Amino acid sequence: MNDDLQAAEDGLANGTSSFHKLGKGMVAFLRATLGFEPEIIREASDRLADAETSASADHRRAQRDTHAYRSAIYPPGSEYALCHAESQLMGAVVGVLNESLTESIRGFYKLRKAFITLDGILNAEYNYMRGLSGQHLQSRGSVDSLRSSRSVRSMKDVSVGFGDESAWARKREKPILDRIRRNEAKATAAANPTAGPRPSTEGDHEEEEEEEEEEFYDADEFHEDTPKREAYAGHMEVDGVTKNLAKTFLDEDDMGNDQDLPPPKALSSTHQTLDHDPQSDVFSNPIDVFIHSGANLCFGLLLVMISMIPPAFNKLLIIIGFHGDRDRGLRLLWQASKFHNINGAMAGLSLLGYYHAVVALADILPEHSATGKPLGNTTTEQDIHGYPKERCEALLQDMRTRHPKSQLWLLEEARMQAMNRCLSTALSILESSSKTKSPLKQVEALNMFEKAMCAMYTHNYPLCAQSFLKCVKLNNWSHALYYYMAGAAYVELYRKCSVSSKSDRDQRQKYADKAIEYLHLAPKHAGKKKFMARQLPFDAFVTRKIRKWEQRSSDWDVTFIDAVGVSPLEEMVMLWNGYRRMDDSQLQMSLDNLAWSDGGEGTNSLWKREENDERALLDLLRAATLRNLRRWDGAVETLRKGVLEVDKGELKGGLRDNWTAPAAHYEMGVVCWMRKREGGGKSEDEWVKECEGWIEKTAKWESYDMDARFGLKVATAQDTLKKYWGTRKG
Numbered sequence: 215m216n217d218d219l220q221a222a223e224d225g226l227a228n229g230t231s232s233f234h235k236l237g238k239g240m241v242a243f244l245r246a247t248l249g250f251e252p253e254i255i256r257e258a259s260d261r262l263a264d265a266e267t268s269a270s271a272d273h274r275r276a277q278r279d280t281h282a283y284r285s286a287i288y289p290p291g292s293e294y295a296l297c298h299a300e301s302q303l304m305g306a307v308v309g310v311l312n313e314s315l316t317e318s319i320r321g322f323y324k325l326r327k328a329f330i331t332l333d334g335i336l337n338a339e340y341n342y343m344r345g346l347s348g349q350h351l352q353s354r355g356s357v358d359s360l361r362s363s364r365s366v367r368s369m370k371d372v373s374v375g376f377g378d379e380s381a382w383a384r385k386r387e388k389p390i391l392d393r394i395r396r397n398e399a400k401a402t403a404a405a406n407p408t409a410g411p412r413p414s415t416e417g418d419h420e421e422e423e424e425e426e427e428e429e430f431y432d433a434d435e436f437h438e439d440t441p442k443r444e445a446y447a448g449h450m451e452v453d454g455v456t457k458n459l460a461k462t463f464l465d466e467d468d469m470g471n472d473q474d475l476p477p478p479k480a481l482s483s484t485h486q487t488l489d490h491d492p493q494s495d496v497f498s499n500p501i502d503v504f505i506h507s508g509a510n511l512c513f514g515l516l517l518v519m520i521s522m523i524p525p526a527f528n529k530l531l532i533i534i535g536f537h538g539d540r541d542r543g544l545r546l547l548w549q550a551s552k553f554h555n556i557n558g559a560m561a562g563l564s565l566l567g568y569y570h571a572v573v574a575l576a577d578i579l580p581e582h583s584a585t586g587k588p589l590g591n592t593t594t595e596q597d598i599h600g601y602p603k604e605r606c607e608a609l610l611q612d613m614r615t616r617h618p619k620s621q622l623w624l625l626e627e628a629r630m631q632a633m634n635r636c637l638s639t640a641l642s643i644l645e646s647s648s649k650t651k652s653p654l655k656q657v658e659a660l661n662m663f664e665k666a667m668c669a670m671y672t673h674n675y676p677l678c679a680q681s682f683l684k685c686v687k688l689n690n691w692s693h694a695l696y697y698y699m700a701g702a703a704y705v706e707l708y709r710k711c712s713v714s715s716k717s718d719r720d721q722r723q724k725y726a727d728k729a730i731e732y733l734h735l736a737p738k739h740a741g742k743k744k745f746m747a748r749q750l751p752f753d754a755f756v757t758r759k760i761r762k763w764e765q766r767s768s769d770w771d772v773t774f775i776d777a778v779g780v781s782p783l784e785e786m787v788m789l790w791n792g793y794r795r796m797d798d799s800q801l802q803m804s805l806d807n808l809a810w811s812d813g814g815e816g817t818n819s820l821w822k823r824e825e826n827d828e829r830a831l832l833d834l835l836r837a838a839t840l841r842n843l844r845r846w847d848g849a850v851e852t853l854r855k856g857v858l859e860v861d862k863g864e865l866k867g868g869l870r871d872n873w874t875a876p877a878a879h880y881e882m883g884v885v886c887w888m889r890k891r892e893g894g895g896k897s898e899d900e901w902v903k904e905c906e907g908w909i910e911k912t913a914k915w916e917s918y919d920m921d922a923r924f925g926l927k928v929a930t931a932q933d934t935l936k937k938y939w940g941t942r943k944g
Contacts, residue, residue, distance in 0.1 A: 215559040235265035248656030269298035299331040332513040339488040507557035510550035517543030570629035578931035659688035679703035693739035701732035702782040762869035827870040876915040883908030
């Protein structure tokens with residue numbers, strides 16, 4: 215965590231214990247998640263599998279060895295159970311990063327297995343605390359609230375919930391993975407009709423025999439009278455063909471319904487939790503410190519990650535087997551961050567990443583005062599909802615003190631400044647950190663990407679373009695996005711050039727040439743990376759936009775650069791929620807950029823030929839800018855006239871921008887939420903109720919571009935609204 219992974223590798227190289235192997239796996243995991251490089255992802259997967267196997271063997275040994283450490287809090291072997299769960303959790307993330315759908319689904323099953331182990335460890339803490347207070351020991355029962363009581367009973371004799379092959383998971387994993395393999399085989403056969411069927415191998419027979427030998431416990435049957443929620447099941451692209459997410463690898467007959475999974479309430483018990491500080495006598499043994507901080511880190515991450523699954527991917531909850539719990543997860547992460555070890559550092563990094571990336575993407579959040587303390591009568595200053603500014607500042611300072619050489623913390627400091635609408639300060643931090651080259655190429659790439667984004671938000675288009683082009687050399691994740699952003703920056707420079715002199719016209723042409731070059735490079739690099747066998751959302755988005763402009767260029771008989779519609783860079787600003795980071799002067803510059811399209815400075819002579827979807831896009835971006843300037847009436851009027859009153863059929867299909875209508879509904883919800891304390895003829899509850907209506911309409915929308923990104927916003931909004939009504943009832 216001090217930007218010296220090579221020293222970590224050297225220190226771990228000669229060790230063979232489960233702890234050494236977990237450490238090696240974590241080093242590779244950090245490299246993989248920071249850079250998304252395929253070869254590093256494979257290395258991380260191999261190391262974590264080795265650590266998982268080693269921890270499993272050590273756990274069994276520790277349970278039998280009378281000389282092994284016996285904790286006053288945890289069952290024997292819990293330190294190895296934690297190593298095993300950490301390996302599974304990191305392996306699950308690596309599996310999802312893998313481009314294979316089968317490996318991705320296996321990754322989700324690993325999440326569930328890790329959950330069982332981690333829940334058992336935290337349950338031991340709960341029992342310990344109840345014992346200290348003289349109460350009768352009994353289980354909280356969060357594992358017991360899983361779907362099948364009969365299969366769960368079979369796991370109760372497994373120490374710390376350390377059941378690798380739980381009955382619930384095995385019962386459902388095999389038919390799903392079999393279906394995925396059949397679909398992949400069909401796709402391969404369709405692509406290679408002359409290849410013939412793949413011959414079976416000895417390994418295949420061994421796998422079949424192993425599966426036949428597995429013992430399956432009875433699970434509750436799926437009942438036809440179980441009520442079902444109507445929800446968008448999601449879409450994915452497999453081998454160029456868009457398929458329904460649920461139909462691809464989920465079947466209601468096999469999986470049942472996600473309504474009968476443990477509700478968040480069953481996982482959110484916080485009384486009698488072990489939340490002592492590191493100096494407490496409870497943590498006098500370093501093994502107990504390792505178990506406690508590690509279990510809080512991993513279970514906290516797990517609960518937060520699952521809670522953020524967008525509505526389009528709700529069916530994945532059926533595979534995982536439980537709902538997330540953002541509140542409890544964040545509290546566990548804050549507890550883990552107190553400890554001065556790798557678990558504490560990872561918890562700190564996870565928290566800052568959550569608040570500066572996930573929360574920064576959202577708009578409907580619990581409100582805080584200028585000091586960072588939550589507003590309202592039912593919260594305390596220790597609250598972790600929304601963006602707890604003071605707590606994040608203190609945590610960042612602590613992490614920088616612990617690990618002064620790491621540029622990861624400088625990156626988080628820059629993000630924090632951006633969250634506070636201090637983009638110039640953020641850019642200065644990033645410029646300064648880039649002068650000291652990090653030994654980690656992945657960290658350097660993250661810094662450069664953040665620098666490019668800040669340059670985009672501050673309308674520094676030359677720096678924006680240069681920085682995105684440097685990202686191409688530093689990172690292989692999405693070259694299509696990097697080239698597109700660079701090209702879009704040159705479009706803005708082209709439009710701002712006057713034509714009053716020959717030198718201006720020459721410069722304008724140079725910008726046009728660069729814009730055309732990079733925009734056309736973008737689709738050539740699209741589709742090379744996949745996530746769960748699905749094309750990256752921005753890759754698909756970029757490809758469609760370029761095709762749209764090429765079609766317009768042909769239909770209108772104009773150059774490609776003049777066929778580009780509403781500012782593509784301002785569109786990217788909104789999709790990354792950059793307006794939330796801008797100050798008033800920067801927001802006004804965005805309004806000026808948007809004015810170019812419909813007759814402002816640098817009049818666009820082609821505007822009268824634009825279709826309604828392009829006009830709707832302009833009004834959506836303009837409304838979002840007005841909303842961030844707190845000009846509520848202007849934002850609402852612009853959304854109603856420009857998007858909401860337009861026939862939905864004219865805003866979708868073909869190469870149209872089909873995301874404007876659902877985004878407009880979301881924006882209306884945000885305006886209602888922002889206005890709730892200002893009255894405006896309605897009570898606070900009336901504004902929130904109206905907000906809820908707009909958000910629910912957005913959540914139920916059919917498939918559209920960037921729906922997963924808006925799904926994160928919607929999921930956070932729903933969580934905030936639930937908390938709001940909960941406090942009102944309380």
